[in-house]
Amino acid sequence: MARWRDGRGELVVGDAGEGGVGGEGGVGFRVPLEIAASYRARTRGLLGRDSVDGAMLLSPAGSVHTFRMRMPIDVAYLDRGLRVIAVRTMRPGRLGLPRLRSRHVLEAAAGAMEGWGLRAGVRVEVRVSSSCAGT
Numbered sequence: 309m310a311r312w313r314d315g316r317g318e319l320v321v322g323d324a325g326e327g328g329v330g331g332e333g334g335v336g337f338r339v340p341l342e343i344a345a346s347y348r349a350r351t352r353g354l355l356g357r358d359s360v361d362g363a364m365l366l367s368p369a370g371s372v373h374t375f376r377m378r379m380p381i382d383v384a385y386l387d388r389g390l391r392v393i394a395v396r397t398m399r400p401g402r403l404g405l406p407r408l409r410s411r412h413v414l415e416a417a418a419g420a421m422e423g424w425g426l427r428a429g430v431r432v433e434v435r436v437s438s439s440c441a442g443t
Contacts (some may be wrong), residue, residue, distance in 0.1 A: 312367055314349045317341045317436035319363050319414070321424045337424040339363050339416075343436060353415065354381065360417055365434060369413040371406035374398045380418035384426055385410040391431045395421050 322336035340362030344350045350366045355376050366372065372383055377400040385393040385407040393407050397418050414421075414432075426432070 312343050312345045312365070312434070312436060314346050315343050315437060317343055317365075317434055319365070320433040320435060321426050322430065339424060341365055341434065341436075343367070343434075354379075360415065363414050363416040363420070365412060365414055367412040370408075370410040371404045372398070372413050372415065373403045374400050375403075377401075382414075382416045382418055382421040382426075384414040384416075384421055386412040386414065386432065389431065390434065392426060392428050394428055395426060 319339040319341040320336055321339065342360075342362070342364045344353060344364055344366050350369060353366060353372070354360055354364060356378070358378055360381075370385075374381060380397060380399045382395060382397050383404060384395045387393055387409045388411045390412070393410055396404065398404060414426075421427075
C-alpha cells in the first residue's frame, strides 16, 4: 500500500500510457493534487475553504463528512490499488457512509470528477514530489 506525506502532487485519471492507468484508454486528465496524510491534515481537509484547486487526497481514509463545509464536493472512495469504488456528491452538513474496502478518499469541487471521467472501476495514479513520498 502506498504511503504519502502531506504535500502536493498530481492526480492522473484515465491515462492509458505508462502503467495502464484508467480503464478505457485515451488521453487522461492531470489534476493538481493536495495530499493530506497526517491526522491533522486529514482532519482539516477542505474545511473553511470556498474552493479547491484540483483535488485533495485523504490517506488513509474510509469515509468523510461535510460538516462546516462551505461548498458541495465530489467524493471518490479508492481501494488499496487506487481503483475507484464509488463516487458521490455531498452537500454541506452531510455524513458519508464508510466504505468497507476504501483506503483513500479523493475530494474535489462538485461536478469536477464527472468531467475527469472518474467513476467506479477507474484506476487513478498519484504522482508526488519527492518531498511527499513515504518510506
